[in-house]
Amino acid sequence: MNWTAILVLAAAAIGTVLSEAPEAGPCPVGWLDFSVDPISPVCLKFVMYGKGTWSGLRSLCQAEGADLAELKGELHHQVYEYIMDNQELQDEDFWIGGTDEGHEGSWTWISDDSPMEMGVPHWYPCDPPQPDGGTQSNYACICTPDFFFHSCENNIKIYAICQISAFGLVLIEEAGSCPVGWVDFSVDPMSPVCLKFVMYGKGTWYSLRGLCQAEGADLAELRGELHHQVYEYIMDHQDLQDEGFWIGGTDEGHEGSWTWVSDNSPMPMGVPHWYPCHPAQPDGGTSSNYACIYTPDFYFHSCKNDIKIYAICQI
Numbered sequence: 001m002n003w004t005a006i007l008v009l010a011a012a013a014i015g016t017v018l019s020e021a022p023e024a025g026p027c028p029v030g031w032l033d034f035s036v037d038p039i040s041p042v043c044l045k046f047v048m049y050g051k052g053t054w055s056g057l058r059s060l061c062q063a064e065g066a067d068l069a070e071l072k073g074e075l076h077h078q079v080y081e082y083i084m085d086n087q088e089l090q091d092e093d094f095w096i097g098g099t100d101e102g103h104e105g106s107w108t109w110i111s112d113d114s115p116m117e118m119g120v121p122h123w124y125p126c127d128p129p130q131p132d133g134g135t136q137s138n139y140a141c142i143c144t145p146d147f148f149f150h151s152c153e154n155n156i157k158i159y160a161i162c163q164i165s166a167f168g169l170v171l172i173e174e175a176g177s178c179p180v181g182w183v184d185f186s187v188d189p190m191s192p193v194c195l196k197f198v199m200y201g202k203g204t205w206y207s208l209r210g211l212c213q214a215e216g217a218d219l220a221e222l223r224g225e226l227h228h229q230v231y232e233y234i235m236d237h238q239d240l241q242d243e244g245f246w247i248g249g250t251d252e253g254h255e256g257s258w259t260w261v262s263d264n265s266p267m268p269m270g271v272p273h274w275y276p277c278h279p280a281q282p283d284g285g286t287s288s289n290y291a292c293i294y295t296p297d298f299y300f301h302s303c304k305n306d307i308k309i310y311a312i313c314q315i
């Protein structure tokens with residue numbers, strides 16, 4: 001075999017390797033791909049070279065062309081699931097990209113100084129509810145064992161989660177309108193979200209699901225950020241604040257396996273949507289098979305089958 005033949009064979013081999021290589025994801029080598037939408041890639045890295053302060057590890061992220069991770073919306077739950085799947089992460093705490101430094105009590109994301117969503121569902125609501133600690137605790141972290149957001153003390157040394165943030169921004173165009181009587185919760189015009197707090201009368205999950213369906217809708221599925229949007233809406237409307245509302249989740253017929261009603265897909269369990277304090281939700285076994293959000297916390301709960309409350313419908 002002469003050199004030309006070897007080169008041809010080598011080239012053919014390289015070609016084969018390339019053609020069989022998996023399609024490249026959007027994240028560089030060493031970064032985890034948490035992208036949901038290819039338009040807005042999300043690449044994270046659990047930085048466990050060493051523990052450090054928030055600013056120290058922020059610099060380390062920045063040295064890699066990244067910044068501390070901003071666990072907005074569903075990303076918080078995705079990260080929680082990843083931690084639950086990786087035991088070496090489960091006893092640790094991690095800095096994330098939120099702070100109230102210089103504006104005590106006003107928490108902002110570091111990439112654009114936009115306000116962090118406070119309260120339900122991201123911040124730890126049990127004793128002591130987070131954030132706390134005043135000016136001694138100015139940096140956001142997710143902490144073992146709950147992995148909700150906490151305000152960590154300024155001088156502690158923990159690990160961090162970095163996120164590559166230099167990708168294109170998601171364009172939010174003017175949201176589409178909802179039918180009269182429905183509240184527009186749309187974030188993305190491609191997928192309008194129209195909700196109605198049905199307060200004609202209280203009823204069981206089944207009876208109010210029927211009422212939603214009679215309007216061409218179904219019980220609301222408070223997926224991802226929509227849960228927080230609804231919580232904010234309730235906080236802005238006092239007449240809603242002492243109530244409970246059925247939502248479109250159930251474990252009827254498959255006890256303990258909660259699914260959304262529209263497509264029987266699994267509901268994300270645990271952090272951050274389900275109430276984590278005493279008693280942690282869901283509970284109640286087969287006598288509590290329907291999901292609700294309930295005053296005063298408005299996390300997801302498993303409500304008793306025979307209670308009568310209001311409902312939230314969704315088109």
Ligand SMILES: [Ca+2]
Nearest residue numbers: 134135137138
């Ligand atoms: Ca503070």
Ligand SMILES: [Ca+2]
Nearest residue numbers: 285286288289
């Ligand atoms: Ca149940």
